[in-house]
Amino acid sequence: MISSRRPEDPPLYYDAHLFVCCNRxxxxxxRGSCAAKxxxxLRDYMKARAKEMGLQRLRVNTAACLDRCALGPCMVIYPEGIWYKIETTADVDAVLERHVRDGGRAAELMLPAT
Structure with a gap:
């Protein structure tokens, strides 16, 4: 198990790193694929919307297979490691607003641990 951050670690480069599965x-x-869904x-919308919202110190990245395509389209946010299913632009807005901007969770969109 990887331990949590330590005081001597350098500061995070991004406060939030969002990986959107675009596996095809x-x-x-x-198993399907997130890109086909x-x-x-949604990733392109997320990038534009985050910029539009003025969110700082975040990065939206394309990810290859995150191994959860059957539950997708999916994404994961680090450093928390919270997984979401995003099917619509409204889902993207909910994640950006509640998780990234407000520090909460979009509980109804969260994927189970397994």
């Missing part, structure tokens, strides 16, 4: 499997794959457009 072949059509008809039994629209994650690329």
């Amino acid at each position: 499997r072949p059509d008809g794959h039994p 629209g994650s690329e457009k």
